[in-house]
Amino acid sequence: MHLQAEIDFATPTYSSNADDARVTELLDILAGRSWTPGRQIHEFKGWDERTIRLLAAASDGQIISGQKGYKLTREATPEELRHATAWLESQANQMSNRARAIRRCWYGWAR
DSSP, rough: OOOOSSOOOOOOOOOOOOOOOOHHHHHHHHHOOOOOOHHHHHHHOOOOOOHHHHHHHHHSSEEEEEEEEEEEEGGGGGHHHHHHHHHHHHHHHHHHHHHHHHHHHHHHEEE
Protein backbone atom coordinates (compact mmCIF):
# COMPACT_ATOMS: atom_id res chain seq x y z
CA MET A 1 0.00 0.00 0.00
CA HIS A 2 1.38 3.38 -0.99
CA LEU A 3 0.40 5.98 1.58
CA GLN A 4 1.44 8.83 -0.74
CA ALA A 5 -1.21 7.81 -3.23
CA GLU A 6 -3.89 8.34 -0.57
CA ILE A 7 -2.75 11.74 0.66
CA ASP A 8 -2.95 14.96 -1.31
CA PHE A 9 0.30 16.74 -0.51
CA ALA A 10 -0.59 19.85 -2.48
CA THR A 11 -0.58 22.90 -0.27
CA PRO A 12 -2.43 25.98 -1.44
CA THR A 13 -0.22 29.03 -1.63
CA TYR A 14 -1.12 32.65 -1.26
CA SER A 15 0.72 35.79 -2.16
CA SER A 16 2.04 37.78 0.75
CA ASN A 17 -0.63 40.44 0.44
CA ALA A 18 -4.32 40.95 0.99
CA ASP A 19 -5.39 40.51 -2.66
CA ASP A 20 -7.11 37.15 -2.08
CA ALA A 21 -10.82 37.78 -1.47
CA ARG A 22 -10.75 35.31 1.43
CA VAL A 23 -8.12 37.43 3.20
CA THR A 24 -10.52 40.36 3.00
CA GLU A 25 -13.31 38.13 4.31
CA LEU A 26 -11.15 37.08 7.25
CA LEU A 27 -10.24 40.70 7.99
CA ASP A 28 -13.94 41.55 8.00
CA ILE A 29 -14.75 38.62 10.31
CA LEU A 30 -12.11 39.73 12.82
CA ALA A 31 -12.91 43.46 12.75
CA GLY A 32 -14.06 44.76 16.11
CA ARG A 33 -13.72 41.40 17.84
CA SER A 34 -11.38 40.12 20.46
CA TRP A 35 -9.48 36.89 19.85
CA THR A 36 -11.45 34.61 17.55
CA PRO A 37 -10.68 30.88 17.71
CA GLY A 38 -10.11 29.06 14.45
CA ARG A 39 -13.02 26.74 15.20
CA GLN A 40 -15.40 29.72 15.20
CA ILE A 41 -14.06 30.86 11.84
CA HIS A 42 -14.44 27.28 10.58
CA GLU A 43 -18.06 27.16 11.78
CA PHE A 44 -18.80 30.46 10.03
CA LYS A 45 -16.87 30.01 6.77
CA GLY A 46 -16.13 26.28 6.55
CA TRP A 47 -12.39 26.91 6.13
CA ASP A 48 -10.09 24.34 7.73
CA GLU A 49 -7.35 25.39 10.17
CA ARG A 50 -4.64 25.15 7.53
CA THR A 51 -6.50 27.50 5.21
CA ILE A 52 -7.13 29.96 8.04
CA ARG A 53 -3.41 29.95 8.95
CA LEU A 54 -2.43 30.49 5.31
CA LEU A 55 -4.90 33.35 4.94
CA ALA A 56 -3.64 34.98 8.14
CA ALA A 57 -0.08 34.65 6.82
CA ALA A 58 -1.15 36.17 3.50
CA SER A 59 -2.64 39.18 5.27
CA ASP A 60 0.68 41.04 5.05
CA GLY A 61 0.89 41.41 8.82
CA GLN A 62 -2.69 42.55 9.33
CA ILE A 63 -3.60 39.45 11.38
CA ILE A 64 -1.81 38.03 14.41
CA SER A 65 -2.39 34.59 15.84
CA GLY A 66 -1.83 32.81 19.10
CA GLN A 67 -3.24 30.28 21.51
CA LYS A 68 -6.51 32.20 21.67
CA GLY A 69 -7.00 32.33 17.90
CA TYR A 70 -6.76 35.24 15.49
CA LYS A 71 -6.97 39.01 15.91
CA LEU A 72 -6.42 42.11 13.82
CA THR A 73 -2.97 43.58 14.40
CA ARG A 74 -4.36 47.12 14.57
CA GLU A 75 -6.68 46.04 17.42
CA ALA A 76 -4.00 44.22 19.44
CA THR A 77 -2.51 45.58 22.62
CA PRO A 78 1.25 46.16 22.71
CA GLU A 79 1.59 43.04 24.91
CA GLU A 80 -0.43 40.91 22.48
CA LEU A 81 1.71 42.16 19.62
CA ARG A 82 4.94 41.40 21.52
CA HIS A 83 3.70 37.93 22.40
CA ALA A 84 2.62 37.08 18.83
CA THR A 85 5.86 38.28 17.25
CA ALA A 86 8.06 36.63 19.91
CA TRP A 87 6.27 33.33 19.30
CA LEU A 88 6.84 33.58 15.52
CA GLU A 89 10.52 34.44 16.04
CA SER A 90 10.90 31.50 18.42
CA GLN A 91 9.30 29.15 15.86
CA ALA A 92 11.64 30.49 13.17
CA ASN A 93 14.67 29.86 15.40
CA GLN A 94 13.52 26.33 16.18
CA MET A 95 13.03 25.59 12.48
CA SER A 96 16.49 27.00 11.63
CA ASN A 97 18.07 24.88 14.36
CA ARG A 98 16.31 21.79 13.04
CA ALA A 99 17.47 22.54 9.48
CA ARG A 100 21.07 22.85 10.68
CA ALA A 101 20.80 19.57 12.62
CA ILE A 102 19.41 17.79 9.56
CA ARG A 103 22.26 19.12 7.40
CA ARG A 104 24.87 18.05 9.98
CA CYS A 105 23.32 14.60 10.15
CA TRP A 106 23.16 14.24 6.38
CA TYR A 107 26.71 15.45 5.81
CA GLY A 108 27.89 13.05 8.51
CA TRP A 109 26.38 10.15 6.58
CA ALA A 110 27.38 11.44 3.15
CA ARG A 111 31.10 11.13 3.77
